[in-house]
Amino acid sequence: MAASSVPLHNVGGCFSYPRREREYHHGRGWSPPPRARYPFRPINASVETPFPLFQPPPLQQSPSQLEPADPDFYKIGYVRSMRAYGIEFKEGPDGFGVYASKDVEPLRRARVIMEIPLELMLTIRQKQPWMFFPDVVPIGHPIFDIINSTNPETDWDLRLACLLLYAFDRDDNFWQLYGDFLPSADECTSLLLATEDDLSELQDPGLASTMRNKQQRALEFWEKNWHSGVPLKIKRLARDAERFIWAVSIAQSRCINMQVRIGALVQDANMLIPYADMLNHSFQPNCFLHWRFKDRMVEVMINAGQRIKKGDEMTINYLNGQQNHMLMQRYGFSSAVNPWDLIPFSGNAHIHLDSFLSVFNISGLPEEYYHNSQLADNGDNFVDGAVIAAARTLPTWSDGDVPPIPSIERKAVKELQEECRQMLAQFPTTSEQDQKFLDSMPEARRTLGTAIKCRLHRKLFMEKVIQALDIYQERILF
Amino acid sequence: MRTCWEIRLQSLTGSFPAGILQVRVGLNKPSKRANLFPCIKCEKKEEPFEHVSVERPPYYSYMDSTSGQLEPASGARASIPGEEYWPEGTASRVRAARAPEPTGTSEGSPSYGKTPGSRRKKYKTAAAAESSQVSVEPSDPVVPEIIEEIMEDPKDFSSDYVIYQTKFEESEEAGYELDKKFGRPHPFIDPKVKKPMEEPLTSEELWWNWRKPEKEQWSRWQRRRPDVETVFLKAMAETGQVKLYDEHPTLTETSLYRARRHLFKEERLKAEQERLERIGPMAYYSEWVKAWKRDTSRNAIQKHFEETGEDENTQLIEMFCHQTDREYRIMMGTDTRIRRDPLAMRMREDQIKQIWGGLPDEVIDYRGPDFHEPTPNMLAHLKEHGKIISREELEKILAKEKTEELELLQITDMDDAMARAVDIGENEEDEEDNEADTEEEEEKITRNWSVLKSTPQLKKSKAKPKKEDPMSLEEAVEDSENLTDFLMDFEEDE
Numbered sequence: 001m002a003a004s005s006v007p008l009h010n011v012g013g014c015f016s017y018p019r020r021e022r023e024y025h026h027g028r029g030w031s032p033p034p035r036a037r038y039p040f041r042p043i044n045a046s047v048e049t050p051f052p053l054f055q056p057p058p059l060q061q062s063p064s065q066l067e068p069a070d071p072d073f074y075k076i077g078y079v080r081s082m083r084a085y086g087i088e089f090k091e092g093p094d095g096f097g098v099y100a101s102k103d104v105e106p107l108r109r110a111r112v113i114m115e116i117p118l119e120l121m122l123t124i125r126q127k128q129p130w131m132f133f134p135d136v137v138p139i140g141h142p143i144f145d146i147i148n149s150t151n152p153e154t155d156w157d158l159r160l161a162c163l164l165l166y167a168f169d170r171d172d173n174f175w176q177l178y179g180d181f182l183p184s185a186d187e188c189t190s191l192l193l194a195t196e197d198d199l200s201e202l203q204d205p206g207l208a209s210t211m212r213n214k215q216q217r218a219l220e221f222w223e224k225n226w227h228s229g230v231p232l233k234i235k236r237l238a239r240d241a242e243r244f245i246w247a248v249s250i251a252q253s254r255c256i257n258m259q260v261r262i263g264a265l266v267q268d269a270n271m272l273i274p275y276a277d278m279l280n281h282s283f284q285p286n287c288f289l290h291w292r293f294k295d296r297m298v299e300v301m302i303n304a305g306q307r308i309k310k311g312d313e314m315t316i317n318y319l320n321g322q323q324n325h326m327l328m329q330r331y332g333f334s335s336a337v338n339p340w341d342l343i344p345f346s347g348n349a350h351i352h353l354d355s356f357l358s359v360f361n362i363s364g365l366p367e368e369y370y371h372n373s374q375l376a377d378n379g380d381n382f383v384d385g386a387v388i389a390a391a392r393t394l395p396t397w398s399d400g401d402v403p404p405i406p407s408i409e410r411k412a413v414k415e416l417q418e419e420c421r422q423m424l425a426q427f428p429t430t431s432e433q434d435q436k437f438l439d440s441m442p443e444a445r446r447t448l449g450t451a452i453k454c455r456l457h458r459k460l461f462m463e464k465v466i467q468a469l470d471i472y473q474e475r476i477l478f
Numbered sequence: 479m480r481t482c483w484e485i486r487l488q489s490l491t492g493s494f495p496a497g498i499l500q501v502r503v504g505l506n507k508p509s510k511r512a513n514l515f516p517c518i519k520c521e522k523k524e525e526p527f528e529h530v531s532v533e534r535p536p537y538y539s540y541m542d543s544t545s546g547q548l549e550p551a552s553g554a555r556a557s558i559p560g561e562e563y564w565p566e567g568t569a570s571r572v573r574a575a576r577a578p579e580p581t582g583t584s585e586g587s588p589s590y591g592k593t594p595g596s597r598r599k600k601y602k603t604a605a606a607a608e609s610s611q612v613s614v615e616p617s618d619p620v621v622p623e624i625i626e627e628i629m630e631d632p633k634d635f636s637s638d639y640v641i642y643q644t645k646f647e648e649s650e651e652a653g654y655e656l657d658k659k660f661g662r663p664h665p666f667i668d669p670k671v672k673k674p675m676e677e678p679l680t681s682e683e684l685w686w687n688w689r690k691p692e693k694e695q696w697s698r699w700q701r702r703r704p705d706v707e708t709v710f711l712k713a714m715a716e717t718g719q720v721k722l723y724d725e726h727p728t729l730t731e732t733s734l735y736r737a738r739r740h741l742f743k744e745e746r747l748k749a750e751q752e753r754l755e756r757i758g759p760m761a762y763y764s765e766w767v768k769a770w771k772r773d774t775s776r777n778a779i780q781k782h783f784e785e786t787g788e789d790e791n792t793q794l795i796e797m798f799c800h801q802t803d804r805e806y807r808i809m810m811g812t813d814t815r816i817r818r819d820p821l822a823m824r825m826r827e828d829q830i831k832q833i834w835g836g837l838p839d840e841v842i843d844y845r846g847p848d849f850h851e852p853t854p855n856m857l858a859h860l861k862e863h864g865k866i867i868s869r870e871e872l873e874k875i876l877a878k879e880k881t882e883e884l885e886l887l888q889i890t891d892m893d894d895a896m897a898r899a900v901d902i903g904e905n906e907e908d909e910e911d912n913e914a915d916t917e918e919e920e921e922k923i924t925r926n927w928s929v930l931k932s933t934p935q936l937k938k939s940k941a942k943p944k945k946e947d948p949m950s951l952e953e954a955v956e957d958s959e960n961l962t963d964f965l966m967d968f969e970e971d972e
Contacts, residue, residue: 070597071582083577091599115574140679168591176591184595246594294567 066090066097069181076177077275082116087314089278095183096278097313104308113287113314114300116275118262120174121298122163126152126257126268138166142234146225156270158221160251161244164272165237178274182250185242187446190249190332192218193242194447201451203427204458207325214329218248253331258298260291276300281331282315283339283385289316324461328454332447336457336464337385339369342393343423343462349415351472352404353396359475360468362391382471386464394465406478413469420466424459431459707732713829759794766809769800 069089077084088101104111125131130148138144143166147159167175185193191211199208222244226234238244254277255270276289276298286306290299300316302308319327323341324334357363360383363372369391371383394416424430429437434456438449542549544557561569586597657664711727714720714735722731754762761774772778783789788796807813860866867875 067599070584070586070599071580072584072586072588072597074580075582075584076588078577078580081574083574085573085577095598112570112573115570168594171590173591177588179591179594180586180588180597182594183598184593187595187598187600292570295570 066092066099069096072177073181076174077116077120080117080120080174082114082120082275084114084275085112087113089275095187096181098279100308100310100312100314103310104302104306106305106307108304110288110290110301110304112299112301114275115292115297116273116300118296118298120178120274122160122167122175122272123260123269124152124156124159124163124271126156126270128152131265131267138163141166142231143237146234155221157248157252157255158218160255160270160272161247162237164247164251165244169237174274182254185246188246188249188253188332189446189450190253191328191447191450192245192249192252194451195445198445198447198451201448201455203429203455204325207328207454210325210329215245218245249332256289258289258291261293262296271298273298276316279314279316281318281327281333282313283317283335283337285315285317286312287314287316324454324457328450332450334450334454334457335385336460337389338457338461339385339388340392341386341389341461343420343465345393345395345416345419347395347415347419349412349419350395350397351412351416351469352409353391353398355404355409355476356391356394356396356472359472360387360391362388366392382468386461387468389461390465390468394469404476404478409476409478410473413473417466417469420462420469424462427455427459429455431456431463434459705732707736709829711735713826716826759790760797763794763809764797766805767797767801768805769802770797 067090069091073089074084086100086102086104088099090097090099098114100113124147130152138147143162147162150159152159164175167173168179170176183189191199192215194211194215199211202208219241222238222241226238226241226244238247251272254272256273256276257268257270260267260269260271273289279287279300285303286308287300287302290301291297292299300314302314308314318331321340324338327338328334357369361372361376361380362369362383363375364370369388371388373380376383434452438444438452438456444452537551539548539550541547542557564572584597589596651659654664654668654670656662708727711720711722711732715722715727720735727735758774758776758779760779761776764770764774779790779793782793801809857866861868
């Protein structure tokens, strides 16, 4: 997986980190998100499904299904001076999640909820030379040469996977204990572990071929470096290709990219951070990551001014500004309300941007559209990330004060809707069929479920766009 | 602001020398342990004891003005400042230390890397999920309680009593540990635990051996600048004269080859000298005299000497008369126009530029801003500007100076007494009289602070008009514009 294709945001340690994304329960009628409480926060989609490992939960997911994680999970970190303040780790059917255990008043300062020391992490620098801290340096170990032979820019996930496997082998390493809480190969939703059927279920040939390439690449790497003649030290790290590919998928999906400063050196590092990787993804996160230079700790901090109720989930933005297929490639989940999703419209139909935005009360700059709930009534729950994505991806025109011509406008809307319907028709299945499919087989393989959900989300997104255009037509004032 | 009163006593573990009562300051609940261990109490009971302290405080405790709380009279420390005054980082450390320890035991056990994901709760099938939910939910309320519980137990353990343990455990060491305990001679490392020494890595395996420095370094100062020797050596390696271990020569290699070069040079010089001695100067230097075709062997020279009586030196001179200018320069090696080709190397332009910054054959352009002017005839140019004078003029001036000196000397002989007189400088007439000896007088006038008067040049120019027309004091006063004329003008430049 080429890191260059995925622009990872290094915002001084504040990085988006997808563990899972939350989506709305479609069947039920959403409970309004706690948007109204903080009106000025740029609200993109709040589709939040708590699933600690990029697995959208089944629709019956309710807070009562969550139970606290194994007490050892926090204990092994606590003993090594990792701390968690006011949060709990809970496990649901889709994996781990971090939840608040008490209310938090909105303060002006960001509050720390977790701090993880550097010694627990597996880090590797994104550029040459290979500098790493702490000393998981496998100096005498032949894995050193394997890692050294890779190109750090493009093969960062392979390097991290090798480091992870090596850490599993070291007797005093924290990851031996923590690895028990990582998702196993059958729980992992990354498409690297998907079979051919799963990839074909995606109904997205581009994404399928990309994943195939990635699988091939990981496999080739394993075959090259774990051939039968390698010493036992290496062989026992990954006896079979599945373990290695599982390690690569873990590395890809749980890697955090941060710019850390250690001493005088500022480096871009790929890090596997133990407890922070249990945070899930949201397009409206309430936490962010911060590197504390003084004692070399990663802090998970609540956004300043964010009010948190007991039981709220702590989320992070994994990857900002990317479409669903990027999220799928890297993290193995998708979202129906990704505000950065795109639909490739062709044709000349354009709608008036300003009227579209005003109909749905979306304000902000194009980079940061958000639903301005102060303007809207509180009962309006229609606008979510999909509508914002629509505002971005629909072909629009805007020319100062020039008003839209009604007839042309309506025609344009109809054309766009027609195009959306055509695109939907090109899929072999409809979204209802997908939904039924999902419901009918709850014991499906994770990767299969993820693939189906991916295409489901895409269709839902398009349907939402059509719906939005309908509402736009109704509400537009001429 | 709180004052921390909690004293946590931790149990001491370790091996104690046998035979001594083990004193255990324990985190023991008094209720449990009081039965087992006797408490040491005061012998005398119920006797009012006297305070025999040196200073008896009038109170045991008081209301502290800073904290607003009760404080003991003795043993109180200075109040701990609040969080605003803590050094940075203290707040986070305190918070980390105050974080409650996780309680609760887990059912699973770690697999140590063998089976990742083994301690997660698996919700794979709906049926399994339901069943697990049923079983899990009853324990649900229990488990959160445990986790959310703040650690109260350790606080209860703080006890005021020191408990002495009369029974002591048998120490279970033997052999090495026993030796260590008793101080008997023993090896440093426990032979049971000792690991065999590993072979040290060779320098190739060591990853911090001298490899090429990475291109990307922390600062530009870490870049090694090219050294003359290094560049030389690199060029030599490129032309294949020298074999280096790697692309760039190391310091060792550089110094090694420099030494070798030096030795070769010495060798060669010695060889040349030896050749000179061997074949004789005529034969040796005839290399640089192409026009000398005669036989230059020692015998021939000898014969020539016998014939003509010219000794070797004369013959040499004869030979050198046939040498051309160019050959001479080549022989002496002093002409930069003739390319000397040291056999060591021919370096590329960029290599030369690296060390000497520029090409050896470069023609430096000295043209100035007024290049377009034709180069003037320097002599005439300088003469015109008065920078140089001709010899005759110089002699004239010298002669004049001489005569002046003579005159001066004559005059001063006469007016010696007068000349010695110190001129205070009040009267202008003095200057007129002593115009001839102005120079000498000026030097003797030390009390006179006037710059004007002590600078003969200035004086001369001013005194000249007065010389023509010596005025009396009254005339001078009339002549002057105002009295300021007689003021000393220190700043005025005449």
